[in-house]
Amino acid sequence: MISNHHQSVMFTESIDALNIKKDGIYIDATFGRGGHTCGILDKIGENGRVIALDQDISAIEYAKDNLMDKRLKVIHSPFANMYEIVSQLNLVGKIDGVLMDLGVSSPQLDNKERGFSFNTDGPLDMRMDQTNGTSAAQWLYSADEEEIANVIYRFGEEKRSRHIASAIKKHQKDNVIETTLQLANIISGVVKSKKNKHPATRSFQAIRIFINQELNQLTQALEKSIDLLSPNGRLAIISFHSIEDRIVKRFIQKNSRQKSLPKGLPIVNEKIKKTKLKDLGKKFASKDEVKVNKRSRSAILRVAEKSK
Numbered sequence: 001m002i003s004n005h006h007q008s009v010m011f012t013e014s015i016d017a018l019n020i021k022k023d024g025i026y027i028d029a030t031f032g033r034g035g036h037t038c039g040i041l042d043k044i045g046e047n048g049r050v051i052a053l054d055q056d057i058s059a060i061e062y063a064k065d066n067l068m069d070k071r072l073k074v075i076h077s078p079f080a081n082m083y084e085i086v087s088q089l090n091l092v093g094k095i096d097g098v099l100m101d102l103g104v105s106s107p108q109l110d111n112k113e114r115g116f117s118f119n120t121d122g123p124l125d126m127r128m129d130q131t132n133g134t135s136a137a138q139w140l141y142s143a144d145e146e147e148i149a150n151v152i153y154r155f156g157e158e159k160r161s162r163h164i165a166s167a168i169k170k171h172q173k174d175n176v177i178e179t180t181l182q183l184a185n186i187i188s189g190v191v192k193s194k195k196n197k198h199p200a201t202r203s204f205q206a207i208r209i210f211i212n213q214e215l216n217q218l219t220q221a222l223e224k225s226i227d228l229l230s231p232n233g234r235l236a237i238i239s240f241h242s243i244e245d246r247i248v249k250r251f252i253q254k255n256s257r258q259k260s261l262p263k264g265l266p267i268v269n270e271k272i273k274k275t276k277l278k279d280l281g282k283k284f285a286s287k288d289e290v291k292v293n294k295r296s297r298s299a300i301l302r303v304a305e306k307s308k
């Protein structure tokens with residue numbers, strides 16, 4: 001049986017971070033199994049609204065089967081399209097909060113047919129949106145050694161990237177790589193295992209990020225997010241590894257830093273002083289949460305508020 005359970009990470013902290021108003025309009029950009037969406041629905045009143053997105057069709061089907069609420073609109077879409085969606089709904093500048101809980105959900109990881117896990121054998125797919133794009137197996141077949149090495153190095157920060165790419169291409173001379181365990185075994189042949197960490201952890205993360213264009217998605221969504229928000233609207237973003245956290249951190253810093261004026265120049269225009277965002281800081285999961293949900297160990301929640 002395929003599990004549909006996902007334990008929401010930093011639930012209380014992220015819902016609090018949105019500073020929810022009864023009649024507010026919120027976007028949950030990463031619906032998953034709807035834990036955070038339900039947290040928002042619990043706090044808004046009759047006139048509040050939630051727009052929930054996910055690029056995984058199974059998340060959308062789950063929502064349709066399990067969450068009947070007239071205040072909720074669920075849309076199958078990558079979150080990079082958030083601005084276009086909000087614009088079609090005539091809600092640009094009216095969104096009171098956007099929540100993004102990045103990465104994959106437990107049902108995605110636990111379902112071996114999705115190909116995200118190096119612990120169970122399944123087709124090497126790794127697409128969050130199974131209706132679109134190239135699977136990891138197809139990509140590994142068509143990419144050359146250098147491209148594979150670069151992806152594994154860049155998105156997995158894996159020092160053995162060149163050796164892994166070379167082992168993959170050597171294997172492909174006589175065999176195709178079709179399953180997760182085939183790939184995990186090739187990687188295990190060239191990367192030493194470390195305590196508590198499977199040798200393929202970094203490579204699988206890297207290939208998943210590349211296949212789903214996760215960093216491009218995040219950058220595009222962030223770039224247009226400020227325009228969507230109402231004055232004092234909030235952004236709350238939970239990331240799970242340093243590469244995506246760096247993107248969120250730099251975005252918030254860039255938009256919350258005051259432009260310095262040449263010394264001695266009088267401030268004639270208040271707009272020069274104004275920044276687009278106010279940085280409300282970052283939080284980690286509590287020790288208690290980490291004890292019961294291992295996934296929260298690497299979570300970082302960053303929060304920012306749109307300036308009035």
Ligand SMILES: C[S@@+](CC[C@H](N)C(=O)[O-])C[C@H]1O[C@@H](n2cnc3c(N)ncnc32)[C@H](O)[C@@H]1O
Binds near residue numbers: 006033059077104105
């Ligand atoms: C960590 S889970 C979210 C869990 C959710 N907050 C909950 O409480 O159930 C991440 C979800 O975001 C989706 N996702 C990841 N990247 C996405 C993107 N670029 N666009 C839309 N959905 C995305 C994944 O398909 C997955 O279902």
